[in-house]
Amino acid sequence: MTFQQRKVWITGASSGIGEALARAFHSAGANLILSARREEELRRVQGLCGGESRTRILPMDVTQASELPEKSRLASAMFGGIDLLVHNAGVTQRSLVKDTDCSVDRRIMEINFFGPVAITKAVLPEMLERKSGHIVVVSSLVGKFGTPLRSAYAASKHALHGFFDSMRAEVSRSGVRVTIVCPGFIRTDISVHALVGDGSTHGKMDAGQAAGMPADECAARVLRGIANNKEEMYIGGSETRSVYMKRFFPAAFSRRMARS
Numbered sequence: 001m002t003f004q005q006r007k008v009w010i011t012g013a014s015s016g017i018g019e020a021l022a023r024a025f026h027s028a029g030a031n032l033i034l035s036a037r038r039e040e041e042l043r044r045v046q047g048l049c050g051g052e053s054r055t056r057i058l059p060m061d062v063t064q065a066s067e068l069p070e071k072s073r074l075a076s077a078m079f080g081g082i083d084l085l086v087h088n089a090g091v092t093q094r095s096l097v098k099d100t101d102c103s104v105d106r107r108i109m110e111i112n113f114f115g116p117v118a119i120t121k122a123v124l125p126e127m128l129e130r131k132s133g134h135i136v137v138v139s140s141l142v143g144k145f146g147t148p149l150r151s152a153y154a155a156s157k158h159a160l161h162g163f164f165d166s167m168r169a170e171v172s173r174s175g176v177r178v179t180i181v182c183p184g185f186i187r188t189d190i191s192v193h194a195l196v197g198d199g200s201t202h203g204k205m206d207a208g209q210a211a212g213m214p215a216d217e218c219a220a221r222v223l224r225g226i227a228n229n230k231e232e233m234y235i236g237g238s239e240t241r242s243v244y245m246k247r248f249f250p251a252a253f254s255r256r257m258a259r260s
Contacts, residue, residue: 001134001227004029007079011062011119012089014041016188017138020219021086022049028223033075033082035060036089062089062115063107072122081130084226085123087116087160088138092194093153099197105152108195112156117163124167124176131175136226137164141184141239145246145253148260168231177229181222182243184236185212213237 008025012018014036022034026049034042034049035058042057049055056078060071076082090112093104120135127133142150143157161180168178185208194202218235225233234240246253 001229002029003084003223003227006030006083007033007081008084008086009033009035009058009075009082009123010086010088011035011060011115012087012138013045014038016190017183017186017215017218017222018086018088019045019048020215021088021222022055023216024219024223026050026055030054030084031079032056033058033078035071035075037061062119063110065110065114065118068115068118069122072119076123076126081126082123082133084134084136085119086136086138087119089115090138090156090190091153092140092150092190093196094149094191094194094202095197096149097151100152101197101199104195104197104199105155107199108152109156109159112153113159113163116160120167124171127176128171128174133176134226135164135167135176135178136222137178137180139180139182141182141234141236141243143180143182144243145257147257179226179230180232181225182232182234182240183213183218184234184239185209186218186236187212187214208239 003025008030010018010021013022013034022032022045025032032049032055034045036042039059046055046057058075091108093108137160139157139160142154143161146154164178164180191202191206191209196202213236221235234243
């Protein structure tokens with residue numbers, strides 16, 4: 001796959017992995033639609049990606065479900081269709097189950113799961129009609145197993161895997177592809193913006209994030225995986241081994257999580 005002139009819509013594009021993906025796709029020759037809540041940050045990223053000639057912005061909040069079909073229509077109209085849809089908008093968590101209000105669980109699910117589902121349902125029919133398209137879902141290693149302080153986050157990412165694995169099977173003969181990306185520790189501010197039990201923000205950079213893989217390197221690996229039609233990717237350092245430890249040594253993995 002080449003990304004030259006491909007029409008790529010990225011949610012959560014104002015910072016972190018989303019911003020790095022925008023820069024990487026731009027360098028690869030793609031036309032970009034960038035979405036996030038913060039318009040001023042989207043304009044900053046747009047400036048890094050060649051300005052308005054090949055990059056358009058579409059501010060939106062993925063929790064506003066009633067607005068997402070119209071936002072999807074607007075995104076599709078900007079360059080005449082969507083070739084790649086990248087679901088990157090998301091929020092993580094740093095709180096124990098017993099201390100987390102149910103409203104926080106619901107908010108995390110709205111952002112991380114229901115938003116991507118609604119956008120996908122709006123974009124998918126056109127992809128199916130022309131028998132072409134690629135949907136990229138930025139999940140997490142925590143989409144493969146649960147860890148302390150991230151119960152709702154893990155649940156939302158597990159849900160993404162169940163939904164998009166099922167959809168992949170449904171559209172496998174239609175020309176539409178699905179890639180699920182599972183980052184580990186990537187050097188972004190995701191932990192700073194994490195929600196705690198009362199819905200306020202964590203406000204701290206976790207040590208694992210601070211020492212993690214640079215976002216640009218993560219983005220480069222994502223593009224290689226998409227180009228090679230990977231169904232699932234694990235990106236990070238030694239933490240990616242936890243996927244295999246959980247699979248082959250589940251009891252040892254559980255003991256390790258209980259000590260963390």
